[in-house]
Amino acid sequence: METRSLPLPDGLAGxxxxxxxxxxxxxxRSFAAEVCExxxxxxxxxxxxxxxxxxxGAWLEVTWQPREALAIVPIAVPDLTIVHDDESIxxxxxxSGVAAHPSVGWTGPTVLGALSAAGYRIATSGASERAGIxxxxxxxxxxxxVVAKSEAAYTWLKKAFHDREVxxxxxxxxxxxxxxxxxxxDAPIGRHPRSDWKFAVIAGGKDSxxxxxxxxxxxxxxxxxxxxxxxxxxxxxxxxxxxxxxCVGDAMYGADPSITARLGLTRQWLHARQLAFFHPxxxxxxxxxxxxxxxxxxxxxxxxxx
Numbered sequence: 001m002e003t004r005s006l007p008l009p010d011g012l013a014g015x016x017x018x019x020x021x022x023x024x025x026x027x028x029r030s031f032a033a034e035v036c037e038x039x040x041x042x043x044x045x046x047x048x049x050x051x052x053x054x055x056x057g058a059w060l061e062v063t064w065q066p067r068e069a070l071a072i073v074p075i076a077v078p079d080l081t082i083v084h085d086d087e088s089i090x091x092x093x094x095x096s097g098v099a100a101h102p103s104v105g106w107t108g109p110t111v112l113g114a115l116s117a118a119g120y121r122i123a124t125s126g127a128s129e130r131a132g133i134x135x136x137x138x139x140x141x142x143x144x145x146v147v148a149k150s151e152a153a154y155t156w157l158k159k160a161f162h163d164r165e166v167x168x169x170x171x172x173x174x175x176x177x178x179x180x181x182x183x184x185x186d187a188p189i190g191r192h193p194r195s196d197w198k199f200a201v202i203a204g205g206k207d208s209x210x211x212x213x214x215x216x217x218x219x220x221x222x223x224x225x226x227x228x229x230x231x232x233x234x235x236x237x238x239x240x241x242x243x244x245x246x247c248v249g250d251a252m253y254g255a256d257p258s259i260t261a262r263l264g265l266t267r268q269w270l271h272a273r274q275l276a277f278f279h280p281x282x283x284x285x286x287x288x289x290x291x292x293x294x295x296x297x298x299x300x301x302x303x304x305x306x
Contacts, residue, residue: 005061013056020054035064070102070129077114088153088281091146093290096267100136102129125154134158142293143272156280167276170226173269174245181214185239189232199234201242208232210239218303263299
C-alpha cells in the first residue's frame, strides 16, 4: 500500500474528490474514483466519497494499492483484418469487442495484442501499453484504425491527428430522423458529471465538432454519414444523443432497447467507414475504406424490410 498525506491546496477547493486527487497525484480519473470507493481518501480524518467536494485548508490523506503495469498480451483476433501494410504503417479493420490497447479494467483482446500475435513490429513511441497508437476506436465501434510501425510515422501521424489533417468518416444508424437532415453539431464535450464512464455535452468541455448527413431514412431510424472535425472520446455517440437521436443499440447513451432487440444488435450501430491522411513516407494522400460487418449489415436489412 502507498499513502500520501498533505494539506489540500486552495486551488482545489470545491472540486470533486476524485477529480482533485487525480490532478494532485497524477491518477487517472477512473483510478481516483476506485480509490475513493475503497475508502482510501480522508479529509481531516473523515472518509469522503468520490462525489464529495474538497475544501481548502483541509488535511488530505490518500491510501491506495498500486496497480500492476499494463502490458500488451499477444492474443490472436481472427476477425481483425489487415487493410494495408507497409514499412511505416498498418491499417486494420477492427471488429467490435476489441479495444485499441490495454487499459485498466479491460481483460479482452486488443488491436496491439492481435498485431503482436501476428508478428507485427510496432513503433515504441508513446506509453508502453499504447505503443504505436495514434488514435482509438471504442470497444463497441468497428472499422478502420491506423497504427504506426516506425517512430517517424508515429510522430507524423500524431501531428496530423492533432492538427485535424486526417479525414475520418463514420456511418451511424441513429434513432428517429435528425432535423435538419444534414448539419453540424458544435458542442463542447467533457466527462459526465454523474458517471465515471460516460461523457456529455457540458459547459467548459473540450471543443467538439461533428458534421452529419442523412444517407437513408427508415421508419424509426436514419443512416448517417458523419465527418469528425475533432476526435473526442464517444464524440458521435454523445453528440447524437444530445440531439435526441442516440445511435441505435447504444444503451449507455439512451438507445431504445426494444429497437436494439428487434435489430439483433449487441452494441451501437457505429462503423469507422473511411480513413484518409497524408502518408508519412510518400506524403501522398491515401484513402482506405471498409464494408459493414455482418451484424450491422443485418440490422440495416431489417430496417429496410420494415
